[in-house]
Amino acid sequence: MILGTHSNAGKSVIAAGLCRLLSRRGYDVAPFKAQNMSNNAGVTRQGGEMGRAQIVQAEAAGIEPHTDMNPVLLKPEADLRSQIVLNGEVHGAIDSSNWMDLKQELWQAVRESYDRLSTRHDVIVLEGAGSPAEINLKAMDMVNLAMARHAGAPCLLVGDIDRGGVFAALAGTMLLLDPEERAQIKGLLINKFRGDVSLLGDGIKRLEELTYGARCLGIVPFLPYLEIAAEDAVDLDRMHDNAGQILCDVAVIQLPHISNFDEFDHLERERGVRLRYVRDRDPLGEPDAIIVPGSKSTFADLKWLEERGLGAAITLAHGRGIEVVGICGGYQMLGRSLHDPEGAEGSRGQRMDGLALLPTETNFARQKRTHLSALRLRTGATVSGYEIHTGKTQIVEASASPLGTIVERDGNATESEDGAVTADLGVWGTYLHGLFANTSFRREWLRRLGWQMIPQAPGVEVTAESQRLAEFDRVADALEQAVGWPSFARIIGLS
Numbered sequence: 323m324i325l326g327t328h329s330n331a332g333k334s335v336i337a338a339g340l341c342r343l344l345s346r347r348g349y350d351v352a353p354f355k356a357q358n359m360s361n362n363a364g365v366t367r368q369g370g371e372m373g374r375a376q377i378v379q380a381e382a383a384g385i386e387p388h389t390d391m392n393p394v395l396l397k398p399e400a401d402l403r404s405q406i407v408l409n410g411e412v413h414g415a416i417d418s419s420n421w422m423d424l425k426q427e428l429w430q431a432v433r434e435s436y437d438r439l440s441t442r443h444d445v446i447v448l449e450g451a452g453s454p455a456e457i458n459l460k461a462m463d464m465v466n467l468a469m470a471r472h473a474g475a476p477c478l479l480v481g482d483i484d485r486g487g488v489f490a491a492l493a494g495t496m497l498l499l500d501p502e503e504r505a506q507i508k509g510l511l512i513n514k515f516r517g518d519v520s521l522l523g524d525g526i527k528r529l530e531e532l533t534y535g536a537r538c539l540g541i542v543p544f545l546p547y548l549e550i551a552a553e554d555a556v557d558l559d560r561m562h563d564n565a566g567q568i569l570c571d572v573a574v575i576q577l578p579h580i581s582n583f584d585e586f587d588h589l590e591r592e593r594g595v596r597l598r599y600v601r602d603r604d605p606l607g608e609p610d611a612i613i614v615p616g617s618k619s620t621f622a623d624l625k626w627l628e629e630r631g632l633g634a635a636i637t638l639a640h641g642r643g644i645e646v647v648g649i650c651g652g653y654q655m656l657g658r659s660l661h662d663p664e665g666a667e668g669s670r671g672q673r674m675d676g677l678a679l680l681p682t683e684t685n686f687a688r689q690k691r692t693h694l695s696a697l698r699l700r701t702g703a704t705v706s707g708y709e710i711h712t713g714k715t716q717i718v719e720a721s722a723s724p725l726g727t728i729v730e731r732d733g734n735a736t737e738s739e740d741g742a743v744t745a746d747l748g749v750w751g752t753y754l755h756g757l758f759a760n761t762s763f764r765r766e767w768l769r770r771l772g773w774q775m776i777p778q779a780p781g782v783e784v785t786a787e788s789q790r791l792a793e794f795d796r797v798a799d800a801l802e803q804a805v806g807w808p809s810f811a812r813i814i815g816l817s
Contacts (some may be wrong), residue, residue, distance in 0.1 A: 339797030370410020
């Protein structure tokens with residue numbers, strides 16, 4: 323199990339790198355995280371919903387993702403409430419008032435999922451959540467040391483030196499653990515180190531003394547421009563513009579409940595494209611396109627757009643000829659009205675006016691669609707992606723037409739219109755996530771915005787798949803160099 327001193331210490335990336343390292347060594351390895359709290363989700367081939375982090379880790383392991391790898395996904399809907407996705411399907415909502423009642427049910431499901439997964443693979447790489455030393459939450463823990471005990475998993479504790487205070491974070495975490503919990507920690511990792519390791523001086527020796535003899539296994543270097551999807555939206559604040567000549571400027575609205583934001587990483591990776599996340603109207607500027615992304619709380623985020631003046635700013639930008647795109651919840655917001663007769667997002671019967679950039683109306687329903695889907699565009703081209711949404715959107719005026727037709731869901735043929743696009747192509751939206759992962763579509767859209775592909779040095783064209791594997795290899799190589807395979811093998815029990 324990979325534990326962290328805090329959120330965003332690098333647990334997800336380290337777990338992905340370890341999955342890749344074990345897979346390269348010939349082991350049948352799978353990732354596991356008992357409980358995720360994130361609106362960054364994806365869909366399995368079976369139509370189940372799970373956290374994107376474990377989907378990425380499964381890819382690093384070279385296997386298909388399965389909901390057993392992330393049995394509990396909590397998707398924040400409001401400050402004090404989250405939707406429960408249990409074994410890939412919606413299972414009500416959770417808040418402080420019913421957490422204790424639901425805990426035993428979820429804990430049982432978590433153990434059953436892990437037990438099933440462990441019978442199918444040689445090694446399981448578990449990921450913890452937050453910190454194992456949250457003393458106010460220990461009694462309710464089912465994702466950190468309690469899960470490690472059930473799995474019989476040795477634990478590595480990761481600290482992030484890049485944000486500062488790594489010695490205090492590691493020592494403080496160990497201090498707050500009970501003696502039997504400290505015994506589960508088989509080694510420490512210092513992550514994201516920049517510079518010469520000799521600068522640490524005798525700090526490592528002192529650290530090991532302060533952490534009750536826990537050995538520091540290695541110093542993992544900072545890996546710049548690492549193109550592995552982030553689990554948490556907090557990373558959006560750390561993203562930077564694409565270096566070099568800017569040929570196309572794309573602004574993504576950073577909604578409070580933004581979901582599936584990693585689907586835009588494919589745009590950022592194109593040379594000459596600048597991808598910006600915007601939370602206020604003034605920094606919006608004059609981009610070539612504005613994207614309103616998916617949201618876990620469409621009504622709340624639409625209200626936020628209006629209160630920040632961003633709704634009006636997007637409308638004015640459209641009037642100046644700037645293209646506006648809506649994905650899933652963003653697509654719903656671009657329409658004329660949104661209705662929630664069943665209270666799928668909170669208050670039963672609530673209604674809001676949208677931005678009215680598309681002649682559409684959306685009606686929410688409690689049933690959620692989760693599919694791997696293929697969309698045939700009006701051009702005849704077919705793109706792949708995934709759907710995670712509640713509600714149905716209808717075009718109510720001939721000034722727009724469907725973006726395309728869903729022709730496949732979860733491997734089954736179907737015919738279902740999706741999305742809307744204005745006649746001048748200036749505004750369009752779709753329920754299909756992952757659209758920009760389709761290289762031909764992405765580049766054709768960017769060219770329409772004025773982008774031109776910057777020639778690269780002669781050589782073999784790098785595919786998206788080979789690039790992702792190369793990023794996993796970067797982490798695996800860094801781990802192997804920092805720690806050494808013999809140490810990993812010994813701790814895991816492979817030698």
